[in-house]
Amino acid sequence: MIDVIMELRNDLKEKLNPLRYEHTLSVSFICTALAMRYSYNLDQAELAGLLHDCAKHYGNEEIIKKCRKQDILLTDDELKAPVVLHAKYGAWLAEHKYNVTDQEVLSAMRWHTTGRPNMSLLEKIVFTADYIEPRRERVPDLFNIRSLAFTDLDECVYQILKNTLEYLESKGSFVDSVSNQAYAYYKQVHSDKKGEDISIIDIRNVSVLADYFIIASGTNSSQVQAMVDNVEGELGKKGYVCKQVEGYQTANWILMDYGDIIVHVFDKENRLFYDLERIWRDGKTIDVEQLI
Numbered sequence: 489m490i491d492v493i494m495e496l497r498n499d500l501k502e503k504l505n506p507l508r509y510e511h512t513l514s515v516s517f518i519c520t521a522l523a524m525r526y527s528y529n530l531d532q533a534e535l536a537g538l539l540h541d542c543a544k545h546y547g548n549e550e551i552i553k554k555c556r557k558q559d560i561l562l563t564d565d566e567l568k569a570p571v572v573l574h575a576k577y578g579a580w581l582a583e584h585k586y587n588v589t590d591q592e593v594l595s596a597m598r599w600h601t602t603g604r605p606n607m608s609l610l611e612k613i614v615f616t617a618d619y620i621e622p623r624r625e626r627v628p629d630l631f632n633i634r635s636l637a638f639t640d641l642d643e644c645v646y647q648i649l650k651n652t653l654e655y656l657e658s659k660g661s662f663v664d665s666v667s668n669q670a671y672a673y674y675k676q677v678h679s680d681k682k683g684e685d686i687s688i689i690d691i692r693n694v695s696v697l698a699d700y701f702i703i704a705s706g707t708n709s710s711q712v713q714a715m716v717d718n719v720e721g722e723l724g725k726k727g728y729v730c731k732q733v734e735g736y737q738t739a740n741w742i743l744m745d746y747g748d749i750i751v752h753v754f755d756k757e758n759r760l761f762y763d764l765e766r767i768w769r770d771g772k773t774i775d776v777e778q779l780i
């Protein structure tokens with residue numbers, strides 16, 4: 489693989505301007521770092537990162553002509569903002585000129601500018617690496633986005649899409665509809681993980697069941713399950729093991745037993761029906777800072 493990588497680097501060094509080449513190297517390194525973090529194949533990640541901008545040196549008119557020559561279908565949105573076409577034509581070049589046959593690599597190249605709903609892991613890795621690579625600057629909140637890339641990739645993709653769309657709208661630039669669809673998708677993923685009406689009750693003086701209850705609600709059963717998955721995933725990363733989960737299948741009231749802390753996640757109807765805050769009103773309602 490190293491021979492292929494070295495050959496590609498030499499080729500790209502000749503074609504791309506020095507800053508674009510430097511960006512390309514940085515993206516491929518960050519792709520491998522993210523691949524290590526998320527247990528993805530390092531070679532595929534490095535290759536996708538290295539080639540992602542291999543068609544970036546073509547101007548708008550030129551790339552439209554090249555796409556048409558190869559019978560690559562162009563959407564109305566791509567014709568309105570042809571800057572995104574280097575991704576589509578780059579994937580074609582990778583397949584036909586650089587002999588890349590790996591569909592995951594080609595797809596990650598294809599979607600690296602607009603993103604798309606429900607991206608594969610490699611698509612998210614390349615999309616994110618392109619935004620956070622070390623040479624990137626003058627991007628709002630970059631410090632936090634870089635950190636998020638290594639802790640919650642979906643949330644990171646959401647923040648990148650949000651920033652990018654806000655930036656394009658502030659400039660009055662056209663936004664490809666696939667980017668809007670991607671944003672809507674990851675906004676939903678983002679909100680599905682967030683609980684509503686979170687309350688924490690200190691029950692140490694009124695029960696031996698646990699020290700604290702954390703109560704939250706979601707709008708429907710799939711959101712309730714997504715919230716529980718998120719709690720389990722995030723606490724798991726910090727070394728907290730859930731002893732027992734009850735009610736996951738029906739998902740109108742899921743109970744997660746962390747020993748001293750019991751997490752209750754309800755749908756809205758059951759939150760009102762069971763009204764744990766009323767039953768445990770002898771406990772003390774506290775805020776998150778007090779719990780920490």
Ligand SMILES: [Fe+2]
Binds near residue numbers: 544
């Ligand atoms: Fe690009």
Ligand SMILES: [Fe+2]
Binds near residue numbers: 540541618
């Ligand atoms: Fe790029």
